[in-house]
Amino acid sequence: MTTELPVPSQESARSLLRPGSRIFVAGHRGLVGSAVARRLAEDGHEVLTRGRDLLDLRDAARTETYLKEVRPDAVVLAAAKVGGIMANSTYPVQFLEDNLRIQLSVIAGAHAAGTERLLFLGSSCIYPRLAPQPIREESLLTGELEPTNEAYALAKIAGIVQTQSYRRQYGASYISAMPTNLYGPGDNFDLETSHVLPALIRRFHEARRDGAPEVTLWGSGSPRREFLHVDDLAAACVSLLEAYDGDEPVNIGCGEDLTIRELAETVREVTGYEGSIVWDTSKPDGAPRKLLDVTRLNALGFTPKIPLRDGIARTYAWWLGQLPPGQ
Ligand SMILES: NC(=O)C1=CN([C@@H]2O[C@H](COP(=O)(O)OP(=O)(O)OC[C@H]3O[C@@H](n4cnc5c(N)ncnc54)[C@H](OP(=O)(O)O)[C@@H]3O)[C@@H](O)[C@H]2O)C=CC1
């Protein structure tokens, strides 16, 4: 695999995504898809969407028919079966099969429809569980995967190879990005299936509301994670669509991580909860650390704008606005 990074000059970069492009955002109701759709619309693009009620993206024939009807200039593939550590461990079949099927449908369908640009979203969990930190893109396929998300990771690795294969065989301008752990408005707050950050917001909020003396969190609290606000992720995705046309995936992160224990303290303060924290070590820790090396992304001139504490406060405020009165 080449390690060269083809980053066009600012002038030619503009030509990769023409002003007023028509862009299909798959998964536009999700955390990432909604943020990417907002950002593309703000930038003057026409955002095309189709809800799962009208189009199940696992259905390759119907997906191809839809894409041939609308003929988008670009596709952002943000539809996926997604969840936190417990959902990944409990439902590996769906995390493998739904994601493989969605990727096969959307990437092949986009090519059949003549779509010029496509951005596939993977995840930092594609890298080996004990990869050297921060994790460079070159670490892909150099070691064993984290068992709690192996099925999901393998599906995502297949998606990277699929985009690379369309580029190599057909010259398609299809690219992949590997985001770190994300959070923000539109996140999933279901305690069984969510990622850690929305789960902590909800647990501390409800404990404060109910006057609970302690909150129980999963694992040891010692794993380290890197968190990026989804609006920063959306800005990074647009930068890649505008300016990156390479074979290799590009990591998207903020370059800093913290322990889950430190994260819990921050969320506790933001929510105003004053009780104590108990760690349930019967629950899995997952990967010990997965800080991404963001040298490639930074070469495009991207820097995240939303500090973690502000992002958590904004996400908490957003979620409070979704709750029924008195909750
Ligand atoms: N959240 C995170 O921390 C991270 C996410 N990512 C990646 O970002 C991408 C988006 O994740 P995120 O926004 O968090 O996930 P969400 O679960 O919030 O959104 C996923 C979207 O995909 C749609 N979808 C799922 N299955 C189908 C289907 N069969 N047909 C049509 N639509 C479908 C969902 O539709 P509906 O609204 O109907 O459920 C939803 O809109 C994924 O590829 C994920 O791997 C990467 C790293 C971290």
Ligand SMILES: C[C@H]1O[C@H](OP(=O)(O)OP(=O)(O)OC[C@H]2O[C@@H](n3cnc4c(=O)[nH]c(N)nc43)[C@H](O)[C@@H]2O)[C@@H](O)[C@@H](O)C1=O
């Ligand atoms: C984005 C990424 O997301 C997943 O990987 P993960 O980072 O391990 O996921 P997570 O956010 O669920 O947990 C992070 C850490 O936090 C701890 N933790 C404490 N208390 C709660 C808690 O209440 N809920 C959750 N979910 N975790 C908790 C938990 O035990 C773990 O140590 C994969 O799906 C993977 O495929 C993937 O791509």
